[in-house]
Amino acid sequence: MKDKKITLRDLMKNEKVIKYIKEADRYLEKIGYTEHGLRHAKYVGKTAGRILKELGHPLRRVELAEIAGFLHDIGNVIHRDHHAQFGALIAHELLLEAGMNLDEVIEITQAIGNHHEEDGVPVKDITAALIIADKSDVHRSRVRARHADIKRDIHDRVNYSARKSRVIIFPDKKIIKFDIEINTKISPVMEYFEIFLQRMIIASRAAKSLGQKFELFINGTRML
């Protein structure tokens, strides 16, 4: 059988893939995590692709980053711990079954297996773009209405306080910027650092591996 050039579009129509993403999100909802479903998957996929595109990487690298981004959290269907590595194995099987060639499958599984802030390493451009896109998704819409516990849950509070979050690429200045707007009446800026410092460190490492400098702005003030 000839290898197929699989794209994000194909996977968005793939029933098995959609089922894994939805079930992984259902599991995280059960254990009290913010939204990690189709909205997060699409955001991370599109953003990872956009990062490589705006940095002038070849089209197929852009497409592979989109796919890695879309699939990156499916490992949560098994457990939150080691979800990056579990997800890599699941993606490996789904992508081979969909007809993708082995070299591309390896690129994607490696990116997914390295996206988590605790043990991930931005080994290649696709991995780096996936890490930056994933860590930039801080937004009010990720707080689950039924579970919103703004008073007691710091993750809910910080996400709920984020009215806007954007990744902006300045290829000429070699800067990747996170631009976040937080309602400090809901969550003080310190709380953002309390839960996201590790994520900012890996995002900064990922930007560096792409030859870019990482900057973090909160409410218009440069923090990193």
Ligand SMILES: [Fe+2]
């Ligand atoms: Fe993840």
Ligand SMILES: [Fe+2]
């Ligand atoms: Fe994620």
